[in-house]
Every structure is written in structure tokens, then in C-alpha cells.
Amino acid sequence: MVLRQKQSAVGRRGAFGLEERRSALAHLRQTIERRERDIVAALMRDFGKPEPEVILTEILPVLQEIRHTMRHLKGWMRERRVAPTLSTLGTSARIRPEPRGVCLIIAPWNYPFNLALSPLVSALAAGNSAVVKPSEMTPATSRVIAEIIEQTFPADLVAVVEGGREVSQRLLEQPFDHIFFTGSPEVGKVVMAAAAKHLASVTLELGGKSPTIVGPGADVEKAARWIAFGKFVNAGQTCIAPDHVFVHKSVEAAFTAALRRTILRAYGDNPRESRDYARIVNAHHAGRLGALLADAVEKGARVSFGGEAEGTFLAPTLIEAITPQMRIDEEEIFGPILPLIPYDGVDTVIARINERPKPLALYVFDREPGFAQDVIARTSSGGVGVNLTTLHYSHPALPFGGVNHSGMGAAHGHYGFRAFSHEKPILTERWSAVPLLFPPYTQRVKRLIRMARRLLG
Structure with missing residues (x-):
């Protein structure tokens, strides 16, 4: 019942522009800084991680991701103009990054705080709403993550669903727009198969013998x-x-x-x-x-x-x-x-x-x-x-991800933003000559098509 309530609470939102996204990220940073002692204590309880290691490998990467994203977000969100080719002379082309929609983030146990919240930063930066599923194998950290998100975001923007394997399976049955999974290659195959049922896009951060x-x-x-x-x-x-x-x-x-x-x-x-x-x-x-x-x-x-x-x-x-x-x-x-x-x-x-x-x-x-x-x-x-x-x-300016068995897609910085975005191409006609090639295919049109083939092919 709780799972269904949380799923229905998170949905496609209206305008979620630059300032709203920056504000969401700033609030997340403030909550993390305020709850730092609780994060350290949770990771110590879950598997004895030393405090300096928690700061270095769990908290700092998320704060750095937020800082880098907030600094560059305006540029990432901007429409990009694309120069025309010979075949598209007389048109203007641009690419507009848009949110994918409702995203599912499934986090692993080994860096349970970092690998739950770093993808969330990218999802929010791209304008999405998200459901975060922390690992049940690190219950203390999972509880702190849930508290941080509940204290930071409205329920229709980000929700946390805690639980074991059966909860993950039920989540994967839902029609999310994008799934970001970090874990083993074996489970990654299960996630990809589940996403295929809804034709959801996926980012798979897996592993292997490095x-x-x-x-x-x-x-x-x-x-x-x-x-x-x-x-x-x-x-x-x-x-x-x-x-x-x-x-x-x-x-x-x-x-x-x-x-x-x-x-x-x-x-x-x-x-x-x-x-x-x-x-x-x-x-x-x-x-x-x-x-x-x-x-x-x-x-x-x-x-x-x-x-x-x-x-x-x-x-x-x-x-x-x-x-x-x-x-x-x-x-x-x-x-x-x-x-x-x-x-x-x-x-x-x-x-x-x-x-x-x-x-x-x-x-x-x-x-x-x-x-x-x-x-x-x-x-x-x-x-x-x-x-x-x-x-x-x-390194926030480098893409992080695997290839084939070790993963699919990339995370961090601009690459994480793009992973959670649909890059919509928009082409606008101004004075294109292409209508000269429309049917009926008269002798004159056929000559023009042959000329176009020689010129463009």
C-alpha cells in the first residue's frame, strides 16, 4: 500500500526551470551538510566505514556533483544551435534538452549514500522527478537517505521506497521513463529486461574484474x-x-x-x-x-x-x-x-x-x-x-561508465545531465529548396534529384 502511494505521488511536473532546479539542489546540499554526523554514524553502523572515508568517498562526491552542476546548469539547459548541411540549407536547427519524466534510481550497498544521491543530482538537474530505492543491505544509511529526501523535497518531486528484493521487483514492473541502476552485471540484465517491457531508457553502472x-x-x-x-x-x-x-x-x-x-x-x-x-x-x-x-x-x-x-x-x-x-x-x-x-x-x-x-x-x-x-x-x-x-x-567533467558487460551509458556532470535528458531536435523551415523535389516527379524534378545526388552523395 505504501509503495503504491509513493509511486502515485511522484509524477510529471509542470514548469521546473533553472531556478527551481538550482533551488532543489541547494536545499539538498544544505540538508546533507546539516545531517553529516548522522550520515557518518549510519555508515559506521552498516559496515564500520571510518569517518574520513565516509567524508572522502560518500559525502564529498555528492557535494562536488551539486556544486559542479549548479555552476554549469544554465549552459547545459540552453538550446544548442546546429549549422545546416547542404541538404538542409534554408532551415534553422536546434537541440533542446528536455526531462525524460519520472525516473527510478536503484542504488547499491557498497557506496550507499554516494551512489543513491549522485544520480539524483543529475536527475533533478535535468528536470525530472524521481523515485530512489536505497539498498536494504545498508539499512541505517537507507533510513538516513529517506529522512534527507523527505526533509528536502516535496513528495511529487522525489520519493524514497525502502525494502528488499521484492520491492525492487515491484518497482521494475512500473512504467518509469528512465531507470538508473548501479550494481552487478547479473542484476543489470534483469533491470534491462524489465525496462524493455515499457521501452524505458536505462543507464547501467555495473562492474567486472578491473x-x-x-x-x-x-x-x-x-x-x-x-x-x-x-x-x-x-x-x-x-x-x-x-x-x-x-x-x-x-x-x-x-x-x-x-x-x-x-x-x-x-x-x-x-x-x-x-x-x-x-x-x-x-x-x-x-x-x-x-x-x-x-x-x-x-x-x-x-x-x-x-x-x-x-x-x-x-x-x-x-x-x-x-x-x-x-x-x-x-x-x-x-x-x-x-x-x-x-x-x-x-x-x-x-x-x-x-x-x-x-x-x-x-x-x-x-x-x-x-x-x-x-x-x-x-x-x-x-x-x-x-x-x-x-x-x-x-572528475566531474569526465563521463563515468562501463562498456558492454561493465555498463551502458554515462554518469557525472554534463554526462549525467544528458543521461536523464531527451535531446529533442527541432528543425524550422525558412527558405528551403527541398519542395522543388516533391512529386509529381516530372522530367524537371528528376533532373533536379539527379543533380542533388551528384552534389550531396
Whole structure:
């Protein structure tokens, strides 16, 4: 009953122009700032996320998205004029961005605040109304999101629907105009199939096994710092975290030693007691990661660092001697286990990457720019980081998204605005010569058509 009430409350609105959109975003920013302590406390309850990490990876990205959007929104909303072609001389053309309508945003559990509200910023900027479905796996954060939205927006503009899988299924049965989903490729297929029943457009932010390559010319200390941060922040539960690292044999020992030092410096000898290290979201996912690790060890892999586990704690772990027969080599890890894979020639690495579904991110470390450019030219991925990891997500002027298996469409900044907009083309006749080609097709008209073919074709 509550679900039906909320669905009917959100609907297509009348004029929702620049000032109304700016006002909605400004109110959202104010509410987030006012409720910051509650957001931090909720994420600590849900999976022990440290306060600095909450600010850095959950709150700051949303505030930055709001700031960037408010600064550029007027330009994004403006009609764009398009120059005529030879065939359309005598007409004027323009493109008008319009709201798609009522949008559904389904958020994941790993960054439950950021990945619920960042898409909402884009949806509001484009003039839409929205229903937000937070993850039931982070209930404290879900409740705070609901309170923030209820305190900020009228019910016919934004609503929150909380609940589990059955609630998501019921939402997907409704005729939304656009669906923005963040989650696994497997669930993304379900979302896309449901959207197809209503011919709704979709943005799918998915995942995959994002590879990292440490080249023979890499600065191993820099590589170790960036890879450790990208992999172990949020206890590895990041869709663009380095999933596994290919390390050139000439720098393998130095890199591995640097990586161990970096982990110890970040989380200490006993990361279980570290205030800077998060936990796995629940017992189910902790068990899944434990099973991946056990399967690998049983089949010959070697844990060379970490591996300690208790409850929802899993230490930063390095694992070596991976083979294709192991589940950890096939499944997205999505946790603090990092396979290190030595290699001799980059051709072998590129072939291995191209054998698999296209990843959401790919990272390359080497001082020689040509090394990275070669890898980029010969692979396909959603995004690329050169001598860094994960930071491309935070650049508001870059599109963020995957390709094929790792996603569809893009988010952030202008790209998020466009994802939630219909770009309507408008062509106006002024003194076009095209009517000269209309039937009846006399000899004179046929000659003109032949001339047009020679000229335009």
C-alpha cells in the first residue's frame, strides 16, 4: 500500500526551470551538510566505514556533483544551435534538452549514500522527478537517505521506497521513463529486461574484474600507494577497485615489498584494530570472500600477506600463484583480496584482458608514456587510469561508465545531465529548396534529384 502511494505521488511536473532546479539542489546540499554526523554514524553502523572515508568517498562526491552542476546548469539547459548541411540549407536547427519524466534510481550497498544521491543530482538537474530505492543491505544509511529526501523535497518531486528484493521487483514492473541502476552485471540484465517491457531508457553502472598492469618502467613506490588505496579503501568493496595486478617480473620483488610496506603503514600490524579500515558489509559477503580464498588455496594459490578473517573482518590480503581453474580468477572479487600475477611480455597480458568481458576500469603504471598508450590502444574498458587508480570517478567533467558487460551509458556532470535528458531536435523551415523535389516527379524534378545526388552523395 505504501509503495503504491509513493509511486502515485511522484509524477510529471509542470514548469521546473533553472531556478527551481538550482533551488532543489541547494536545499539538498544544505540538508546533507546539516545531517553529516548522522550520515557518518549510519555508515559506521552498516559496515564500520571510518569517518574520513565516509567524508572522502560518500559525502564529498555528492557535494562536488551539486556544486559542479549548479555552476554549469544554465549552459547545459540552453538550446544548442546546429549549422545546416547542404541538404538542409534554408532551415534553422536546434537541440533542446528536455526531462525524460519520472525516473527510478536503484542504488547499491557498497557506496550507499554516494551512489543513491549522485544520480539524483543529475536527475533533478535535468528536470525530472524521481523515485530512489536505497539498498536494504545498508539499512541505517537507507533510513538516513529517506529522512534527507523527505526533509528536502516535496513528495511529487522525489520519493524514497525502502525494502528488499521484492520491492525492487515491484518497482521494475512500473512504467518509469528512465531507470538508473548501479550494481552487478547479473542484476543489470534483469533491470534491462524489465525496462524493455515499457521501452524505458536505462543507464547501467555495473562492474567486472578491473585489471591493473605494473610495467617494467613503473615507479613501484607510487604504484604501491595508488593500488593499495584503490584496492583496500572500503575494504575492497569498490566497483572500480583493482581486481588483480599484472606485475612485470623485473619489478615484481620491489613492487611486492613496496605494497606490503604501504599496507602496514596504512593499517598497521593488526588491521583488525585499525580505525581506518572498514568491514565487509555482512556475513554473507564475508563468507563469499572466504570461500573464494579457500578455493584458491586448495587449488595451489599462496597467501603471501594477510588473510586473517573473523566475522565481517577480512585483512588486506595478497595472493600469488593464481591459475585459471580458480574461482578467484573468474569472479569479480569485490573485497580486500589482491592477486599478484607476474608476466614477461605485455602482449600476453593484453591478450588475457581481451579474452574477458570488458572491465569497468583499467589501470596502467609505467614512467614511459608509450607503454600506457599501447595498452590503451589495444584494450577496451569503461575508463582508464594511468599511474593512479579510482580517481577518474571523482572528475566531474569526465563521463563515468562501463562498456558492454561493465555498463551502458554515462554518469557525472554534463554526462549525467544528458543521461536523464531527451535531446529533442527541432528543425524550422525558412527558405528551403527541398519542395522543388516533391512529386509529381516530372522530367524537371528528376533532373533536379539527379543533380542533388551528384552534389550531396
